Amino acid sequence: MGERTATPQEPLLTVEDVSLAFGGVRALTDVGFAVERGELFAIIGPNGAGKTSMLNCISGRYRPQKGRIRFQGRDITHLSPNDRANIGIGRTFQNLALFGHMSVLDNIMVGRHHLLRNNVVTGALYWLGGARREELAHRREVEEIIDFLEIQHVRKATAGTLSYGLRKRVELARAVALKPDLILLDEPMAGMNLEEKEDMARFIVDLNEEWGMTVVMIEHDMGVVMDISHRVMVLDFGRRIALGLPAEVMAHPQVRRAYLGVTDDEAAPAAETAQ
Amino acid sequence: MAGAGFRPCGDFKQDYASDTRIFDTAASRWWCVAGVVLLCLLPIVSEYGGIDLKYELSLLIQVGYLGIAALGLNILVGFTGQISIGHAAFFGFGAFASPFLNNNFGIPVFFSIPLAGLMATAAGMLFGIPAARLKGLYLAIATLAAQFILQDFFGRADWFSGGTHGAPASPFSIFGFAFDTDATFFYVVLAYVVLLYLGAANLMRTRDGRALVAVRDHYLSAEMMGINLTKYRTMSFGISSFYAGIGGALYGHYLGFVSVEGFTILFSIQFLGMIIIGGLGSIMGSLMGTAFMVLLPEVMDGLTGALAGTPLDRALGLKDNLSYLREIAVGVTIILFLVFEPDGLAHRWRQIKAYWKLYPFSY
Numbered sequence: 165m166g167e168r169t170a171t172p173q174e175p176l177l178t179v180e181d182v183s184l185a186f187g188g189v190r191a192l193t194d195v196g197f198a199v200e201r202g203e204l205f206a207i208i209g210p211n212g213a214g215k216t217s218m219l220n221c222i223s224g225r226y227r228p229q230k231g232r233i234r235f236q237g238r239d240i241t242h243l244s245p246n247d248r249a250n251i252g253i254g255r256t257f258q259n260l261a262l263f264g265h266m267s268v269l270d271n272i273m274v275g276r277h278h279l280l281r282n283n284v285v286t287g288a289l290y291w292l293g294g295a296r297r298e299e300l301a302h303r304r305e306v307e308e309i310i311d312f313l314e315i316q317h318v319r320k321a322t323a324g325t326l327s328y329g330l331r332k333r334v335e336l337a338r339a340v341a342l343k344p345d346l347i348l349l350d351e352p353m354a355g356m357n358l359e360e361k362e363d364m365a366r367f368i369v370d371l372n373e374e375w376g377m378t379v380v381m382i383e384h385d386m387g388v389v390m391d392i393s394h395r396v397m398v399l400d401f402g403r404r405i406a407l408g409l410p411a412e413v414m415a416h417p418q419v420r421r422a423y424l425g426v427t428d429d430e431a432a433p434a435a436e437t438a439q
Numbered sequence: 440m441a442g443a444g445f446r447p448c449g450d451f452k453q454d455y456a457s458d459t460r461i462f463d464t465a466a467s468r469w470w471c472v473a474g475v476v477l478l479c480l481l482p483i484v485s486e487y488g489g490i491d492l493k494y495e496l497s498l499l500i501q502v503g504y505l506g507i508a509a510l511g512l513n514i515l516v517g518f519t520g521q522i523s524i525g526h527a528a529f530f531g532f533g534a535f536a537s538p539f540l541n542n543n544f545g546i547p548v549f550f551s552i553p554l555a556g557l558m559a560t561a562a563g564m565l566f567g568i569p570a571a572r573l574k575g576l577y578l579a580i581a582t583l584a585a586q587f588i589l590q591d592f593f594g595r596a597d598w599f600s601g602g603t604h605g606a607p608a609s610p611f612s613i614f615g616f617a618f619d620t621d622a623t624f625f626y627v628v629l630a631y632v633v634l635l636y637l638g639a640a641n642l643m644r645t646r647d648g649r650a651l652v653a654v655r656d657h658y659l660s661a662e663m664m665g666i667n668l669t670k671y672r673t674m675s676f677g678i679s680s681f682y683a684g685i686g687g688a689l690y691g692h693y694l695g696f697v698s699v700e701g702f703t704i705l706f707s708i709q710f711l712g713m714i715i716i717g718g719l720g721s722i723m724g725s726l727m728g729t730a731f732m733v734l735l736p737e738v739m740d741g742l743t744g745a746l747a748g749t750p751l752d753r754a755l756g757l758k759d760n761l762s763y764l765r766e767i768a769v770g771v772t773i774i775l776f777l778v779f780e781p782d783g784l785a786h787r788w789r790q791i792k793a794y795w796k797l798y799p800f801s802y
Binding site for chain 1: 645
């Protein structure tokens with residue numbers, strides 16, 4: 165945990181020596197890091213390095229066999245995934261995970277689930293129990309998110325019929341609707357063209373700077389990672405091989421060998437040390 | 440329900456309230472109100488208008504109480520994506536529970552019907568507990584257990600259902616006025632249909648309804664959105680059984696006598712047929728599908744009646760085999776719907792509306 169910056173308050177998210185194994189496959193081995201409040205933190209690494217497993221541990225899909233995860237000073241290692249939404253963790257998925265048959269609007273309204281108080285009885289009575297007023301107030305806020313992410317034109321469309329780039333954006337909108345303190349983005353730009361990537365990068369920076377959300381992001385596009393992230397962690401074979409400022413990480417020899425690729429004349433001494 | 444509908448040109452929504460209405464356009468709302476008013480007139484016409492509509496009224500009452508139960512199943516299967524082949528058992532539970540409360544505790548039928556719905560809810564949630572862990576075929580088998588356990592319970596629990604003798608059910612009454620004829624009971628069923636269908640439509644545009652659909656479409660991300668899967672899966676069984684219980688209670692008080700034989704697995708399958716034909720995940724579709732299933736035998740009846748005496752009738756013996764023909768027709772219809780219109784009558788209805796909206800142009 166040497167990289168932890170010396171701020172007086174506790175980091176928003178602390179991951180302490182987390183290990184996760186599926187049978188004999190060690191997905192994560194003693195990975196630890198801390199994310200400060202307001203930070204834009206990127207996790208990179210080759211395919212199969214354990215990036216998504218790490219995110220799944222934070223969001224509660226997987227339960228690590230060893231180690232602890234603390235969020236806002238609270239141990240959340242054993243908290244169920246649906247409770248993590250309540251305490252302020254939102255996420256998007258690498259493979260699109262929208263509610264395909266619902267409208268975009270309803271998809272985003274599902275994100276308000278933990279903020280809404282109406283239930284099956286007051287919901288069915290709608291006009292009588294205050295559900296109507298509450299729903300409309302939240303609709304208002306959801307429209308803010310729709311405006312921000314520029315998806316007004318598809319708000320009534322069925323989510324499953326949208327193009328890939330739009331679906332990614334709707335998924336981000338749904339996660340933002342949770343009003344999370346920490347938002348986990350699993351490859352938000354995968355499969356996008358340059359223009360869509362630029363848009364998405366701008367949304368992420370805005371979320372971080374204007375909406376005040378702490379972002380943990382997995383991304384393969386090194387250009388984006390270098391440009392927008394504050395700090396970067398590199399995973400390889402389930403181990404943390406580097407953590408630091410983007411430029412430091414870029415220069416790290418092990419990272420270059422494992423992930424970024426090296427030019428031939430650099431590779432020769434690296435290959436010697438490896439053998 | 441289905442996202443952007445076909446709205447008349449220039450009909451723009453100016454606030455969120457009008458954008459979240461159950462009926463997308465004023466016209467569709469008024470048509471629906473007009474339909475209910477027309478239905479209210481039917482018994483009056485039948486009683487005083489000189490046209491005998493008793494049989495038609497009894498069919499409509501059937502559509503009503505079965506439609507309520509079918510809507511419950513649609514919430515479970517169509518909206519939440521679970522499966523149940525024990526729905527008739529919960530229907531039966533309601534049918535016995537209401538007379539049970541009425542006969543043994545003297546609770547007026549007016550209150551015993553909703554109470555029977557709540558008792559069915561409790562039973563449904565109890566049998567729905569496996570749903571928190573099981574999916575698909577495994578869940579189907581678990582609900583099959585509910586079907587047989589409850590059926591057996593009806594047969595043995597003399598204190599509850601009168602056992603093999605069955606249970607008498609008093610007519611529905613308010614302030615001493617008994618709704619004991621088709622013409623009067625029709626209003627009771629109509630009121631329940633309107634209330635419960637409105638309730639379901641409201642549910643589906645609020646938090647918990649959306650959560651149910653989210654659980655159906657992608658349960659992993661639903662969980663990440665803070666939706667407790669166990670709670671909503673079990674709750675879905677509860678809601679579905681509530682509707683089944685109310686439908687069953689209405690059925691019991693309509694017939695005046697409930698016997699144990701009716702609530703078989705075949706009846707459960709028929710409920711599934713109704714919602715498949717009507718449209719899974721469609722509220723009005725549940726009613727359309729029920730009407731279709733109730734009226735199909737009548738149509739078959741009429742058809743064989745019209746063919747009576749013709750060479751076709753003599754060759755095939757249509758009249759003698761009428762009962763088989765009905766079953767075959769139901770089976771064939773379900774297959775045809777699955778192949779040609781898997782989204783059911785509700786979807787077909789939307790397409791017809793869209794067609795006439797644009798007629799004579801194709802775009």
